[in-house]
Amino acid sequence: MIAPKIPSNESARLAAVYEYKLIDTLPESDFDNITSIIAAIFNIPISLITLLDVDRNFLKSHYGFPFNEAPRDLSFCGHAIMCEDDIFIIEDSRKDERFHDNPIVKEHNAIFYAGVSLINPDGLPLGTLCVFDTKPRKLTALQKQVLIAMAKQVVNLFELRKRNIQLRETKEELHIQNENLKNFAGHVSHDMKMPLANMIVTTDILRKKYNTVLDAKGIEYLDYLKQSSFTLSDYISGLLNHYESDKLDNVRESFDLHLLLEEIVDLLNINIDCEINFPEINEELYCNRAALEQIFLNLIGNSLKYNDKEKVIIDIACKKRKSQLEFKISDNGIGIPKDKQKEIFNLFSTVGNLDRNGNKGHGIGLSTVQKLINNLGGKIKLESELGKGTTFYFTIAI
Structure with a gap:
């Protein structure tokens, strides 16, 4: 058995895998539907969607296979992501020095394998869409096209999931920022109400006490100060009503x-x-x-x-x-x-x-x-x- 090589850009590849937040998640119908369709079209017992982690091959969807992960060193998919062709095919693993004594071949009778790398928009291989059979076989040109096309659809689902996660995170961040803004506006508005009330009262006191001393222009200034204070007070009251409307x-x-x-x-x-x-x-x-x-x-x-x-x-x-x-x-x-x-x-x-x-x-x-x-x-x-x-x-x- 020959263990798969590690890509030269492994750090970037792993970072890309983790962006989708799919490792160790439960089965999802969107992915299980694809593996079950592939198994039916190919008339094949095992169909998988895999993601290669540091030391394991996580199976996001595992049609016909009882486990949701396997050691990366034993994985066929580890070899598949290193393949430069569109599809990696092993027609009879018993005759291939890389796999003939692999425990997956011996214990699970994994004779035939075909896998297409799941390539993200940056060109990094995340894992594979693959199929296994318990006997040697060949794929038709149409089956190869179907597997390649469905692999692209799996990546589209990954991307959609990532965007949804980003939207949820952005929404949550905006919600927190909005709450902070509302609290800030509420505190500032409340703190400004009392000084404004004091200004209004003070202008009335000044006008009453110094009415005979102030000329017409002075009285006009006091009226303007009082009116401006009322205007600002109304503005603040409006802000408070707006931000407190959610509390009703x-x-x-x-x-x-x-x-x-x-x-x-x-x-x-x-x-x-x-x-x-x-x-x-x-x-x-x-x-x-x-x-x-x-x-x-x-x-x-x-x-x-x-x-x-x-x-x-x-x-x-x-x-x-x-x-x-x-x-x-x-x-x-x-x-x-x-x-x-x-x-x-x-x-x-x-x-x-x-x-x-x-x-x-x-x-x-x-x-x-x-x-x-x-x-x-x-x-x-x-x-x-x-x-x-x-x-x-x-x-x-x-």
Whole structure:
């Protein structure tokens, strides 16, 4: 018996084998299907998919063979990966000095062998797709073509597996980074709330105490400082709502839609001429009340802020389907330009319009709304025409 030689690029070859994370894994139907098909087509008792480790031949799929590994020194596959031909064939191992006294030949009657190297995209041999028979035989040209083609398909499966592993690892890494970012944003936002509140209170104290000393310009500066503090406070509150929206437990409860909307209108403390029309049918809903409240607060709040009409009109509709709730919120506001409608739900994306009080939006509210709706198994879209108003359509699963 002659043991197989070790390739000159063995370190790189082994590194390539380990990239696929297949060594010592359990059988998988994708690979077992290939070996069983090969065995049937060739009418042969043994078909294997192998990977050559440091000192063993690991059998990822072993049709007709009771073991999942064998010593590399005894392996036919160790010789096959050194072969420069497309296919390595031993028609009768008993007549070949490399194998005639090999225990695999003597104990398992491995007389015939044909193997095709599994070559990765970098040209490194990982193992083989091979067949054994207990008697001498020859392969037809068609059988050789089939074995070579199926070996390429095995490598394609290896590559697909590797890409899936990389995607899972990337997804997990992004998840960790996103959690770290959310925690950072949460801590920073919370830490900034108190100093901002102090700034707002301090400007009121300064104005009251030094009102007779400050000239008109000084009073204007204090007003500007206070307004800027409020703007930054709203921005931070929006960030907190966005990053904490995932923490809203998906606890479902029964509640009255009209009552929810009435509570939201009270919370908004509307001080302009406004008509809000509730759905004609007062539905009894069963869903995540806290999340739906947050959605309505943002959408109705936007309809109030981004409106240049003397009288604001907001129409709300709701339809209960078998598996979802469908909502519609329309207003007669300033509208959203066509070229901004696709990106309006992106975090920090703004239309550029000033609100009713001359302030610019932060691009956080609608991103939070979409996030909440997606978490509730729904979708949101909009229709808008400049100068005439905007309609949001969204669904949530029930």
